[in-house]
Amino acid sequence: MVAVAHANVRDAAAPAPVADTNAGETEEGIPVTDALTREKCGTCHAPDAKGNLSRISWVRTTPEGWAQAIKRMVRLNGLQVTPDESRAIVRYLADFHGLAPEEARPVMYLPEHRIVDEAAIPNDTVRQACAACHSFAQPLSWRRSKTEWKLLQDMHVAMYSQAEAQYRRVPDPAPGAPPPAPGTPPVMNGQVALDYMQKTAPLHTLEWGSWRPRIRAPYLAGTWLVSTHLPGRGDYVGELTIRPGKAAGEFVTATALRSLATGQALTRQGTGLVYGGYAWRGRSAGPTAPAAVDDPATPTRDTMWFSPDQKSAEGRWFWGEYHEFGFDVKLTRAGTAPAIAAVAPAALRAGTTKARVHIYGANLPADLAPADVSLGDGVSVRAVESVAPGDAVVLADVAADAVSGRRDVGVRGATLPQSLPVYRTIDYLKVVPDTGLARLGGEKHPKGYGQFEAFGYENGPDGKPNTADDVKIGPVDVDWRIDEFMAVQNDDDKAFVGTLGPGALFTPAADGPNPARRFGRNNYGDVWVVATAKTEKDRFGQPLTARAYLVVAVPAYQRWDQPEVAQ
Structure with a gap:
């Protein structure tokens, strides 16, 4: 008995051999170095001699992907983890087992x-x-x-x-492929x-x-120029100020925007955190409660991709029960040199004289002269009307024979690529999105709205519409309506699915059986959303038209998301 006891003590003192849990792997793994991740995940994902954890060391993904994986471990495998621990693990894995910016x-x-x-x-x-x-x-x-x-x-x-x-x-x-040989599995x-x-x-x-x-801690503090488009509301410009938050990689934001269509001011406050040195996830909101479902002051989830040099970013600030509303955002870091964020109007027609062009940016020189401004070939700047650090107004002439296309706008050393379209004529319209999805709703289930816009295009050098060389001109003033999509005979979807407002916001009808409809069916269906130009005409003298396909479905009774990856 004494001998057995000594043997047990000797065996307990000896280090346990590291199991080869990845015998099937032929590739080099990515070691897991974070203590909390190894503690929480290592009970099931066994380590090897190189610091790898089985399965985990052979995958990389986004913050949302890792959050999804942890949820699955909790639901299916009984992982015991607190919300704070989960967030910390997601932060580590998204940083060091994530995607490169070019992959994301x-x-x-x-x-x-x-x-x-x-x-x-x-x-x-x-x-x-x-x-x-x-x-x-x-x-x-x-x-x-x-x-x-x-x-x-x-x-x-x-x-x-x-x-x-x-x-x-x-x-x-595959088209043109020879048939397989007889007997080939x-x-x-x-x-x-x-x-x-x-x-x-x-x-x-x-x-x-x-x-x-x-990979490094992001340095994003400072002022950023904002250029953003909100479908249904138009373009905005302004500034985003980022300040460091309580912990590394966390930030506090303040945004001031101005609508180029109406001049309305919009302010927002928010927070954000950054994964992997470039992936921004945050939240922001206006100072007042939203007055409508499409109110730009509505609280948003903010998702942005920062360039590896941390000088620019792009992304979306979105809201809505189905995330159907959102700002399309571009950021440019503001330094001491001149910078350009946006240009208005959206386009110039060939042959136009004395067009008033606004150049929005930062640090625009007070002594700006016409020779300092470039609006591209065929567009000459005749005078500088006014200059402020964030807005310069110039008068420009466009040659009658100017080549159609998107021009770079330059102010001394600053350039905004392909920001000013020049065109001869609007050849066709395009409604976006060209395929939309809305959802019925009522007292128990929220509605899913649809926002549409109409843009004008000029055929490119090939003279054909809907090809890669076409010139996107900008928004066109149109009238909107809903037409029947002929899928089922006499179903009359357009009378039941909902209404389309003058600003192209589609509001779906209530869900549930409708006694006024044939067979008492729900108000689902599919329709055309049609735009008719108020002034632009085709070569036959008829108003330009375009349409998009809209499906109005029942509510999504089951939904899932990863809101925890944002502050």
């Missing part, structure tokens, strides 16, 4: 909650496998080892029966998608290899 930028529309037609999906096979249930930006927001991509696919098969059905479908043959959708993701979104990339040693 193409999928920013996901945390910005934009509805977009995804152009990155390579083919219908990958679409069916990866984007039949969620946005394609969801997998593209992750970087994984080959083994992890396979494990992710296996997890989908285990948890979602629909995933297995999608993966086991035989893809459509078919390649399923799942394998095609797995090969694509392993190649397109690997764990180790040149972007990450370059960014990892550059």
Whole structure:
């Protein structure tokens, strides 16, 4: 018994061997160095001799992705973690197991909650496998080892029966591809998608290899020029002041904006934090309670992408039950040199004389002369009418034979690229978004609104509409209406789905059965949103028109989000 006791003491004193928990991995992992993350995650994700934690060290993703993963661990695996601990772990993982700025930028529309037609999906096979249930930006927001991509696919098969059905479908043959040889086993959708993701979104990339040693605490304090567009309200300019917050990476903001359409002043106060040195997540609000659903003073979630040099940023400040309203924001750091944030009017027509052009910015020189201002080829500045540090007004003439296109605007050493369109004629209109989604609502479920706009375009050098060389001119004054989309005979959707205001704000009808409708159906349906120009005409002398497709659906009865990644 004594001998056994001594043996037990000896074995207890000896260090436990580190298990090789990643025997299936052939790639180098990213060690987890944060003590709290190792404490909370290491009970299930075992460490190895190199400091890696199983699974975690072979994936990288956005703050939202890591927040989603922690929630899944709490729900499915019983992770015990407090809100403060969870936020700290997300901060660490998003910083040092996140995406490089160049990797995050193409999928920013996901945390910005934009509805977009995804152009990155390579083919219908990958679409069916990866984007039949969620946005394609969801997998593209992750970087994984080959083994992890396979494990992710296996997890989908285990948890979602629909995933297995999608993966086991035989893809459509590529156009012009020869038929497979007899007896050749078919390649399923799942394998095609797995090969694509392993190649397109690997764990180790040149972007990450370059960014990892550059990760640093963000230095964003100071004044930033703001140029923003709010659909339905137009363009705003102003300044955003950022001050350090209570902790590293946290900030306090104050924003002062002015509408270029009405001159209305708008102020906002907010807070924000930065992940990975560039990914801003925050909140802000106006000083008063909003007076309408589309009031620009409404509290917003703020998502922005800061350039690696920390001199510019872009993003979206959004609100609404379905995040359907939002400012499209661009920031430029204001230093001591002249800087340009925006130009008005939105465009100049060839042959115009004495056009009054406002150049909004900072540190504009008081001794500004016409020779100091450049509005591009074919546009001459005849006089400087007035100058203030943030707004210079010049008078300009546009040659009758000026080439159509977007001009750079320059003031001495400052340049705002492609900010002033010059055009000859408006050839066609485009309603945006070209595909909209609104949701019915009433007492129990909130409504989801739809905001539309109409922009004019000139055919480019090829003379054809809707091609890459077309010139976007700017907003056009139009009348709005709803037309029936002929999907079902005699369904009369336009009489029930909702109303479209003069400012192109669509307000959906109430949800629930409608006794006034055939078969007592709900007020869902699909319609056309039509814009008719008040003055612009086509070559036949008829008013220009354009339309967008709008689906009015029932409420989303189940929704999820990651609000905790923002202050």
